[in-house]
Amino acid sequence: MTNTPEQVLKDVFGYEQFRGPQRAIIDELLAGRHALVLMPTGGGKSLCYQIPSLLRPGVGIVISPLIALMQDQVDALRELGVRASFLNSSLSLEAQREVMQALRSGALDMLYVAPERLTQPATLDLLRSVQIALFAIDEAHCVSQWGHDFRADYLQLSLLQEQFPHVPRIALTATADANTREEIVARLGLADSQHFVSGFDRPNIQYRITQKQTPRQQLLRFLRREHEKDAGIVYCLSRKKVDDTAAWLVEQGFDAVPYHAGLTPEQRQRHQQRFLREDGVIVVATIAFGMGIDKPDVRFIVHLDLPKSLEAFYQETGRAGRDGQPATAWMVYGLQDVIMLRQMMDASQGSESFKRIERARLDAMLGLCEISSCRRQALLHYFGEQAPEHCGNCDACLTPAPTWDGTEAARKALSCVYRTGQRFGVNYLIDVLLGAESDKIFQNAHQHLSTYGIGRELAANAWRSVFRQLVARGYLNVDHTSYGGLHLAEKARALLKGEERIDLRVDVQEVLAKPQKKARGTAQVGDADRVLWDALRECRRRLAEEKDVPPYVIFHDASLMDMVHYRPLTSQQFLDISGVGQSKLEKYGEAFLQVIREHESGH
Ligand code: ADP
Ligand code: ZN
Numbered sequence: 001m002t003n004t005p006e007q008v009l010k011d012v013f014g015y016e017q018f019r020g021p022q023r024a025i026i027d028e029l030l031a032g033r034h035a036l037v038l039m040p041t042g043g044g045k046s047l048c049y050q051i052p053s054l055l056r057p058g059v060g061i062v063i064s065p066l067i068a069l070m071q072d073q074v075d076a077l078r079e080l081g082v083r084a085s086f087l088n089s090s091l092s093l094e095a096q097r098e099v100m101q102a103l104r105s106g107a108l109d110m111l112y113v114a115p116e117r118l119t120q121p122a123t124l125d126l127l128r129s130v131q132i133a134l135f136a137i138d139e140a141h142c143v144s145q146w147g148h149d150f151r152a153d154y155l156q157l158s159l160l161q162e163q164f165p166h167v168p169r170i171a172l173t174a175t176a177d178a179n180t181r182e183e184i185v186a187r188l189g190l191a192d193s194q195h196f197v198s199g200f201d202r203p204n205i206q207y208r209i210t211q212k213q214t215p216r217q218q219l220l221r222f223l224r225r226e227h228e229k230d231a232g233i234v235y236c237l238s239r240k241k242v243d244d245t246a247a248w249l250v251e252q253g254f255d256a257v258p259y260h261a262g263l264t265p266e267q268r269q270r271h272q273q274r275f276l277r278e279d280g281v282i283v284v285a286t287i288a289f290g291m292g293i294d295k296p297d298v299r300f301i302v303h304l305d306l307p308k309s310l311e312a313f314y315q316e317t318g319r320a321g322r323d324g325q326p327a328t329a330w331m332v333y334g335l336q337d338v339i340m341l342r343q344m345m346d347a348s349q350g351s352e353s354f355k356r357i358e359r360a361r362l363d364a365m366l367g368l369c370e371i372s373s374c375r376r377q378a379l380l381h382y383f384g385e386q387a388p389e390h391c392g393n394c395d396a397c398l399t400p401a402p403t404w405d406g407t408e409a410a411r412k413a414l415s416c417v418y419r420t421g422q423r424f425g426v427n428y429l430i431d432v433l434l435g436a437e438s439d440k441i442f443q444n445a446h447q448h449l450s451t452y453g454i455g456r457e458l459a460a461n462a463w464r465s466v467f468r469q470l471v472a473r474g475y476l477n478v479d480h481t482s483y484g485g486l487h488l489a490e491k492a493r494a495l496l497k498g499e500e501r502i503d504l505r506v507d508v509q510e511v512l513a514k515p516q517k518k519a520r521g522t523a524q525v526g527d528a529d530r531v532l533w534d535a536l537r538e539c540r541r542r543l544a545e546e547k548d549v550p551p552y553v554i555f556h557d558a559s560l561m562d563m564v565h566y567r568p569l570t571s572q573q574f575l576d577i578s579g580v581g582q583s584k585l586e587k588y589g590e591a592f593l594q595v596i597r598e599h600e601s602g603h
Helices: 005-013 022-030 045-055 067-079 093-104 121-128 152-163 178-188 215-226 239-251 265-277 310-317 335-347 352-370 375-382 407-419 426-434 439-443 460-472 492-496 527-547 557-566 571-575 582-601
Strands: 035-038 059-063 084-087 110-113 132-137 169-173 194-197 205-211 232-235 256-259 282-285 300-303 327-333 403-405 476-478 486-488 503-505
Touching: 005 022, 005 045, 005 582, 022 035, 022 045, 022 194, 035 045, 035 178, 045 059, 045 110, 045 132, 045 169, 067 084, 067 110, 067 582, 084 093, 093 121, 121 152, 132 152, 152 178, 169 178, 205 375, 215 300, 215 327, 239 256, 239 282, 256 265, 265 282, 300 310, 310 352, 310 375, 335 352, 352 375, 352 460, 352 476, 407 426, 407 460, 407 486, 407 492, 426 439, 426 460, 460 476, 460 503, 486 492, 527 557, 527 582, 571 582
Parallel strands: 035 169, 035 194, 059 110, 059 132, 084 110, 132 169, 205 327, 232 282, 232 300, 256 282, 300 327
Antiparallel strands: 403 503, 476 486
């Protein structure tokens, strides 16, 4: 019997070492304590409760709202030899009875339960009668009434601390804002437990934003060069554009399907299922697609239209590369996007203040598009996180844009924010800089300020770009809750005092994005390895079809990549492949070794 976390990691999951805080979190649970875990998508949250579930006596109960995913999660665990089941409304009564029986007789290592199911008296009675290793509350932000994923059933989970005070609870989420965190802690009784907060960064995602020229041709080049047979999502704003784009991609030889609210539920279900179950399907979608999609090998996310906010951008691009392998977030944007979004916002039913907030969010999104500095740094800064100046894996780091010395302009802009009392929005500040004669300026007596009219050397548009870049790079903060007013960030001090200089991106519409030096497509398989890669994928597809599970349940891309690199020829060597534990070696070792041997002997 295996007995240390390291042994379980290797023998069951086939991995060499723990990532980030995984080991520390597991230790907390093994010691019988609770934990709160904030980790970005793809960070490896599941192992944090799966391994303690296997090591502690009793069954690990996983509470998740994503009913549609339970089957796949359980299938994946069973492939690893873990005795897992799930309980939710999709099961027949007979099947439910079987699961309850297995639970009663101690035949389960892990049980996934929907929250509404868990809180039923019958379920609670049953749980009280068996030994429980731990409760894992996945997607824990659903307890938060602030968030958009609030679930009333999650509120009732406070009963866990009342009825099972001695069973360790681990709450996990990828949503990290302070309000949400506080609510999770309060509702789930985690005040005295350790909090594990990992950064927001998704280092394997390459962020690229390009001026829109001929979007279809740009998209085609991108896909052909970098993601020929990969699965991905292409987001568009309108249903019509989704339909047109999907049809056009099919004409170009891609396996693409549309997804939007105008399709019948059956069509949507079928297209989603193809995306999940088959290799290399592209979904062209409105934002309605993606919630609860847990496909690990999405290799690219494309935005053909500008998302409404950085929150939306981060969430949508976050669906790429959950398996930790290289993935691309690629976007084209143009002035038309901005106008269209503005119009949609202005026409919406919301109050004036709501619209103002929406506008400030859009400006932050634009800021990300326009900066010349590292995209990742700006993105992380927006979410309140520090980041190095250069990530080396975004277009700004890989192919720097032309810049100008914006030190003087930035200083004028910052000092104008300061002089006007750090509460006005961009339009007003620009009016002051240009020395406009508006009623509002006279009412505030701002025509007497030293910054009044000192910015006439630049046009309003150029000032707009200066402000956006200052916001995006963390010199100015936007007040999200009021009028979109700007105030100075700590970082602005050195620039204002003349201790620092700054380069700003030139606002050029006509510059064509330079092609990437090196494509980072399908997990970076070189041409020489293509044949073996394709053969391994074919083997995986065949096995997945036989078992009626998604291909990644058999092996992740990372495992196939490893096989391509190391070309194992024996079972022992096969065990060294990432993601290969005892169970997968027994089930699939021979099939894949056969493919590799054939390939090697053919050379
Ligand atoms: P999350 O739930 O945080 O989005 P997952 O638990 O699904 O992330 O893990 C993301 C991917 O990383 C999975 O493919 C998982 O198998 C893999 N993974 C997790 N921990 C490790 C590790 N220690 N070594 C290698 N791969 C890991
Ligand atoms: Zn960068």
